[in-house]
Amino acid sequence: xxxKCSVDEVRRLETDGEIVAVRTRAGTGISTPRPSRPxxxxxxxxxxKSIPGKTEPARPERRPLARGEPLPSELDEILDEEExxxxxxxxxxxxxxxxxxxxxxxxxxxSMLRMHGTLCIPFDxxxxxxxxxxxDLERFITxxxxxxxxxxxxxxxxxxxxxRVADVLAPYHKEAARARDxxxxxxxxxxxxxxxxxxxxxxxxxxxxxxxRSEVDRVLRAEVKPTMTEREVRLMVDExxxxxxEDNEA
Numbered sequence: 001x002x003x004k005c006s007v008d009e010v011r012r013l014e015t016d017g018e019i020v021a022v023r024t025r026a027g028t029g030i031s032t033p034r035p036s037r038p039x040x041x042x043x044x045x046x047x048x049k050s051i052p053g054k055t056e057p058a059r060p061e062r063r064p065l066a067r068g069e070p071l072p073s074e075l076d077e078i079l080d081e082e083e084x085x086x087x088x089x090x091x092x093x094x095x096x097x098x099x100x101x102x103x104x105x106x107x108x109x110x111s112m113l114r115m116h117g118t119l120c121i122p123f124d125x126x127x128x129x130x131x132x133x134x135x136d137l138e139r140f141i142t143x144x145x146x147x148x149x150x151x152x153x154x155x156x157x158x159x160x161x162x163x164r165v166a167d168v169l170a171p172y173h174k175e176a177a178r179a180r181d182x183x184x185x186x187x188x189x190x191x192x193x194x195x196x197x198x199x200x201x202x203x204x205x206x207x208x209x210x211x212x213r214s215e216v217d218r219v220l221r222a223e224v225k226p227t228m229t230e231r232e233v234r235l236m237v238d239e240x241x242x243x244x245x246e247d248n249e250a
Contacts, residue, residue, distance in 0.1 A: 102143045113141050113154065117161040121169070129172045136168050137161070182226040193220045193233045200241050212244035 117137040121130055146157050197216040201209035216237050224233060 099144065099147050106143060106148060109148070109154075110141055110143060110146065113146060113157055113161060114138065116158055117141065117165050120162050120165045125169065125172065129169065133165055133168050136164070140164055185226040186224055189224050189226075189228055189230065189233050190220045192230055193224065193237045196234055197237050197241060200237075201244075204244075208244055212241055215244070216240050 114137050117140075118134060121133050125133075141161065146154075146160075149156070194213070194217060197213050201212050204212070219236065219240055220233070223236070
């Protein structure tokens with residue numbers, strides 16, 4: 001800032017500390033105001049006091065981007081454009097050429113594929129489910145779905161047929177698993193009833209005890225259901241043993 005005043009006035013202001021005089025190359029006196037102490041204190045960044053025993057968490061370092069590497073937002077745009085370009089290419093792709101008419105070898109190949117599917121049926125499957133799978137394979141294995149291929153082993157076709165057989169048999173396996181669980185529950189209840197009868201007849205006469213346990217075993221195998229509880233089985237056994245208990249006491 002150029003002050004329009006005399007030299008003596010400039011010297012006085014500089015002596016009082018109000019300005020700082022700077023001489024230019026042309027010799028003209030130029031002065032800049034000296035900032036006051038309160039202003040300088042405000043401009044000075046305050047020093048943070050460190051707390052003993054407290055450490056600030058280290059900031060995670062950012063991975064520097066390589067030269068030419070797109071930013072994350074640019075990368076998303078590139079992926080969206082690539083996906084749209086791929087979808088457009090699939091829509092504009094020409095339809096596949098029509099299959100040639102099947103030959104006798106193609107029919108033989110389809111028969112072999114159906115046989116492979118039949119061999120995938122487990123041996124313990126009931127006849128009605130075996131028939132369901134066979135009928136489904138007749139409809140599933142077609143010339144259009146399994147056209148001629150260069151793979152002599154037909155690995156892809158075998159995999160698809162095995163998956164199809166598993167899908168058709170899925171309800172059967174689910175029902176069979178439920179039936180196995182129910183039978184296991186039923187056998188556990190029968191065992192519980194036998195043990196209860198054996199415990200009650202421990203001190204009985206040998207003949208009476210044997211007859212009572214035999215009758216209990218017969219009734220348990222005939223009447224116990226998987227949905228019954230242990231209490232119901234115990235009451236059933238007690239009712240049978242009560243009759244033999246009277247004979248044993250007599």
